[in-house]
Amino acid sequence: MNSLAHPQLRFTPTVKDPDGPRELILLGSTGSIGTQAIDVVLRNPDRFRVVGLSAAGGRVELLAEQALTLGVHTVAVADEAAVPALRAALAAKAAGRALPEILAGPDAATELAAMECHSVLNGITGSIGLRPTLAALRAGRVLVLANKESLIVGGPLVKALARPGQIVPVDSEHTAIFQALAGGSRAEVRKLVVTASGGPFRGRSREELAAVTPADALAHPTWAMGPVITINSATLVNKGLEVIEAHLLYDVPFDRIEVVVHPQSIVHSMVEFTDGSTLAQASPPDMRMPISLGLGWPDRVADAAPGCDWTKAATWEFFPLDNEAFPAVELAREVGRLGGTAPAVFNAANEECVDAFLKGALPFTGIVDTVAKVVAEHGTPAEGTSLTVEDVLHAETWARARARELAAG
Structure with a gap:
């Protein structure tokens, strides 16, 4: 099996751990994953040192504060127009501290991801994280992957570059599987x-x-997330994406990846073994635990997040998934089996349909129904066709345009 993520395989990065703190690059530092990663780093200065940060450029004050607090060498922003404001914010907050180098433009995060460090945390949102993912793998870094879209839309490209054990997943579901796989x-x-x-x-x-x-769908009972991922959780598109991700990370066939509903979100996923034993990873919902595991692997980070309180009574429930009401998971399985650019079409069309729903142009059930139509029109990729980044981007552009047409029609 070509397992990209496996706890029993130790990948040796190009840059080995120094005697002091492990050097990290954080992509998407001003987002939810990035800010929580920085919290882990600041509470463990003997373990980690951040040498580079990237962000889209919409929150320059926060980015400048992060860069100076962490003392990074390089900051990358996707929006070149944000550079003057970023320079001004850095200068205003510097107080005698050295200013970092600034990279800017759509390729800035990709350039940063290839710079010298031990591990790259990709916390970018969306398929724009694909090129940085490939750059980090190509450079021989450990890839701490929170950007599921880059794996889903560019699966064959990622699999062609990644060596066994080079990727450590950060999604709570996939870090749970990652840990449970150590049991056999x-x-x-x-x-x-x-x-x-x-x-x-x-x-x-x-x-x-x-x-x-939209107000109903944005009220998630457990997690506080951005609007797109919150709607994806409500439609279960996010779970469909995670099924594709699990297949790619662990090289397990789709018919052996099951989805079960667990409202308490304490058991994050499980692995069933051939003797009938099932190993589960359980912890209160807190992304600092999987983030810290990714940053510190193969060692755990003490007190990264609170554990379960066993002094209090608790009930954990599990229910089968209703595929009729929530068809997104079965659609994702179909898309994953098709391969090629089909996952990119699925992901891009969904983002457009979510936007249309939030604007009142589509009913809630119309999100997945419309995505299914776009996927069907895209068809089956030609057998033996090799995938390129350009293929992925072209497919996404077509899917977005077609989804907008259908939503408007």
Whole structure:
């Protein structure tokens, strides 16, 4: 099996751990994953040192504060127009501290990802994280992957570059599988069980979902996330993406990856072995735990996040997934089996449909229905066709345009 992420395989990066703190590059530093990663770093200065940061450029004050607090060498911003404001913010906050080098433009994060360090945390949102992912792998870094889209849309490209064990996943579901896989050999794995909170609409029929409003869908019962990922959780598109990601990370066939609804979000996923034993990873919902595991692997970071409180009574529930009400997971399986640019089409069309739903142009059930139409029109990729980054970008552009047409029609 060509397992990109496996706890029993130790990848040796091009830059070995120094005697002092491990050197890191954080991509997407001003987002949710990035800010929580910085919290882990600041509480463990003996373990980690950040040498580079990247961000889109919309929160220059925060980016400047992060850069100076961490003492990074380089800051990358995707928006070149943000550079003057970033320089001004750095100068205003410097107080005698050295100013970092600034990289700017759409390729800035990709350039930063290839710079010297031990590990690159890719916390960028969206498929724009693909090129930085490939750059980090090509440079021989450990890739701490929170940007699921780069793996999903560029699966064959990532698999062609990544060496076994080079990727450590950060999604709570995939870090759970990663840890549970340590309990047996690959030949002993029967299935992967990915848990889903069920979002705010667990138990509703498809007919009841038709009248869901954006405000309803944005009220996630467990996690505080951005609007796109919150809607994806409500439609279970996010769980479909995670099924594709699990297949690519662990090289397990789609028919051996199961989704189960677990409203408490304490058991983050499980691995069932051939003897009937199931190993689960459990912890309260807190992304600092999987982030710290990714940054510190193969060692854990003490007190990264609170553990379960076993002095209090608790009930953990598990329910089968209602595929009729929530067809996104089965659609994702189909897309994953198609391969090629189909996952890129699925992901891009969904983003456009979510935007249309939030603007009132599509009903809630219309999100996945429209994505399915776009995927069907895209068709099956030609057998033996090799995938390029340009192929992915072209497919995404077509899918976005077609999804907008269907949503407007």
